[in-house]
Amino acid sequence: MRYISTRGAAPALSFEDVVLTGMAADGGLYVPETIPQLSADELADMAGLSYAEIAFRVMKPFVGGEIEDATFREIVTDAYATFSHDAVVPLKQLDANHFLLEQFHGPTLAFKDVALQLLGRLLDHFLKKRGERAVIMGATSGDTGSAAIEGCRHCDNLDIFILHPHKRVSEVQRRQMTSVLADNVFNIAIEGNFDDAQAMVKASFADQAFLNGTRLVAVNSINWARIMAQIVYYVASAVALGAPGREVSFCVPSANFGNVFAGYMAYRMGLPVKQFIIATNANDILHRTLAANDFSKHELAATLAPSMDIVVSSNFERLLFDAYDRDGKAVAALLERFQQEPTALAEAPLARLREKFASYSVDDDTILEVIREAHHRTGEILDPHTATGYRAAQRVRSDSATPMITLATAHPAKFAEAVVKAGFPGVPLPPHMDDLLEREERYTVLPADLAAVQRFVAEQRR
């Protein structure tokens, strides 16, 4: 298996190299050169298997024989043993044909754990094999940061630098990151927003001179392994509801687009998916692009679903690469224009996207209304991100005969502000976190200035 860049001008990489890197040298993101296929028989055979076994089977072709089967199976089994639910990501039926896929049973209570428990172990495996050290730089709007720290902190060969937007993540999210006092964990609160943090991480991949030759690795979904691991739960949940004999649809609270892109990859591998719904908060660039072909940046708004407060959506590039028939030059030109001025997609790629994707945007008042309504109807307290998905599924699903799976991307206990504003007393944290609000914190506030951040990383790394 080889991996190529969405901008068409960087060298192709092996699986091991793609895991141990971030962005491609041409500024693009890596995708598999060919998309492995899952036959109907292979899908049918997965019914009733454990999540770890499905994960092994779905991901094996992407690894391309670069890790021995027995070792890879061990890594996968170990990663998913950290989840508090046997099903890892259980399905919960809400009504006749609407299901929640609960993605918050991992150590940090958000869907990011599914990929980052695996990625941490893959990095450990490859770095030990090579006898190398590496520096991680990641940007977070709140959930990736803690999941990355939790997934990678036991790897002695890694120093982990996580940039979060100062005062723009929830208290629980911040404390999940900043109360990890390990010697190899560094939290940086950036005086800016998530887009600023992500831009600095990407700029650091583009010019790594500040690290004097030490390897820089991504934990954001720019790292292909993140997407790969997220494909699994689309397959597992669809098979649980009758695939390949029955089509399903997915509604995905979206921002940086890694989650729904993984679903699209599952579809490209052969999973029968009728529709993907992209749900956004008030930061609605994905919805504006799909619905009105308005691919332009608006100012980033702080919302009640802070993890989705993102304007420049990284993985949309991977979808564009497919929509533009894998023409890297066209993707590079479009994205360069996008950085400079309001732009639009060409007609044919947009039409292709609209065949499979619908979208819907949900503002803060509606998030609160949905939390109340969903509780009244189903007894569930949704987190504010999941609430955007719940409403989008109600409004734009193509039909009610096809099972709709809405991804419940985080636990409501992480987002007390929205839950309390919606009129509930709050949701308790699980026992392993019940003293979180009393734990000591450590983090450094820095301006949104690339040189300052790089200087900090260069000085602090071990």
Ligand SMILES: Cc1ncc(COP(=O)(O)O)c(C=O)c1O
């Ligand atoms: C809780 C939660 N829901 C949804 C999203 C959106 O996922 P993605 O960035 O993969 O589109 C994120 C992060 O971005 C998140 O943390």
Ligand SMILES: N[C@@H](CCOP(=O)(O)O)C(=O)O
């Ligand atoms: N919502 C994310 C933003 C970063 O997304 P990623 O999937 O690219 O890591 C977060 O919680 O940090």
